Amino acid sequence: MFDDLPAPDVQSMMAALSRLVACATPMPPGDGYGAFADLIETQFATFGGTATRVEVPTDLWHGPGLSGARINLLLTPDLPGTKGLPEALIYFHTDTAPAGDGWSVPPFTVTNRNGKLLGRGTADMKGTIVAVHDALTRLSHSGAGNMVYRPVLAFCTDEEGGRYPGIRHLAETTRLPDVLLNLNGSAEPRIWAGCVGSYDITVTITGLASHSGEPQRGVNAAEIALPVMLSLQDLKYEVELRETALPAPPWVDGPLRARLNITAIHAGDKGSAIPGACQFTINRRYTAEEDEAAVLQEIRATIAAQLDTSAALDWQMQVTGHLPPVSDPDGSATGRWTRARARAFDLPESAFTRYGSGTSSDFGWVQKAGLRHMLLGGLSRPDRNVHAADEFTTVQDLCELSDAIAYFLADIP
Incomplete structure (x- = not known):
């Protein structure tokens, strides 16, 4: 004792x-x-x-x-x-x-x-x-x-x-x-x-920097990113209809759901320059009922639908954090x-x-x-x-x- x-x-x-x-x-x-x-x-x-x-x-x-x-x-x-x-x-x-x-x-x-x-x-x-x-x-x-x-x-x-x-x-x-x-x-x-699980996904869009007084000499990566983020907002509404059987905390109104948020954005440094690069981060909370590979493919397809036909010189999507x-x-x-x-x-x-x-x-x-x-x-x-x-x-x-x-x-x- x-x-x-x-x-x-x-x-x-x-x-x-x-x-x-x-x-x-x-x-x-x-x-x-x-x-x-x-x-x-x-x-x-x-x-x-x-x-x-x-x-x-x-x-x-x-x-x-x-x-x-x-x-x-x-x-x-x-x-x-x-x-x-x-x-x-x-x-x-x-x-x-x-x-x-x-x-x-x-x-x-x-x-x-x-x-x-x-x-x-x-x-x-x-x-x-x-x-x-x-x-x-x-x-x-x-x-x-x-x-x-x-x-x-x-x-x-x-x-x-x-x-x-x-x-x-x-x-x-x-x-x-x-x-x-x-x-x-x-x-x-x-x-x-x-x-739930969580993905942090960083998207990098490559354009071409130029003087903002002569924007035709550059490729504005920030402006190229805008329709991409709007498409992700459309996906957000669809994603957040998905529910999980996981019991919700008592202070939550309704069931727990999948989530998609844009959590960080960076492009450019001053007003007189067209930004040649734009980088933003997506956080995707996914349920145990969702397939991990399908979660990433859905986001990649949404981004590619905008960027593959854009003026971007290059773009990349990288998983920078993952918790199952x-x-x-x-x-x-x-x-x-x-x-x-x-x-x-x-x-x-x-x-x-x-x-x-x-x-x-x-x-x-x-x-x-x-x-x-x-x-x-x-x-x-x-x-x-x-x-x-x-x-x-x-x-x-x-x-x-x-x-x-x-x-x-x-x-x-």
Whole structure:
């Protein structure tokens, strides 16, 4: 039996979170992974155990705007009472969205605003790292009790975009535990039912730059792109009629659907020059019921119908990011994780609702590699400004996640 489990150490969590947020890891470009791995190893060194770094080969992930080594870190802490136990992998992605505009506080400094902890990555998902560290510290201080799992911690790259997220590389090259706990999820009472897939597709149109006073000497790539984007808007209406059987979140009006959005556009630099190149990015959320190859072919055909007869000198379509869907992730530990969270949140198990998501997960690659059973938790909530200005988590959510991890890993009366 465990001795009394200490209360969460809020001050230590806040201090650790400040260090993690200050070690900026925006993706793109993704050039901060090495320094972040150094910091994580230092913060978890008190537990002992093993540390392994796995680097993704450059040719698998490299793309426009990306730089730096893709360093993934696997830690197996040496906790009392865990030798010989079945392993449970606890997953974190170490990149964040770029800071972006509109912040009321410095984005890479944690600001405590009446229990709200603002900063890029506090909710998505560096706060989860300090909550797990707190849970492991509390279990270590409670003696060698009835542990159920030996935790393996996976700190992974390129969840926020790119062609080859770190957890994919680990799943395809490394033997991972059968129980996978993904903390890139919600702090709400939810049982994960899966999610849709996502393609990022970058289209590059090549024209010919010229002085805007003599446009006949050039080929305006921006103007050529306009009818292409209008055709994609027509396709958008068709795509977004497609529904999935995945159960929708309780706050969504109607079923989950496929999505198509133009998410980035760039052409030209000043008013006196005809742009010789235009590049735009499409994000296509696709359902498990759709065929991956057909999704890409539909977009390519829509673009080609406009560009193959245009004045463009050349055009290219490149997949710059891909996350497959996650389907039916339930397994042997689903009930245990739900009970642990219910106890941590002081809620009945009946309060937990099973639903999916219109957002996507790099764990789709893990399922493609053959591992089906996945759990989801974390610090995100609809109001937490994830990927937006003034992202935040709360002290309460950090403490409840620490409790849930402790209850999941151990039998605590």
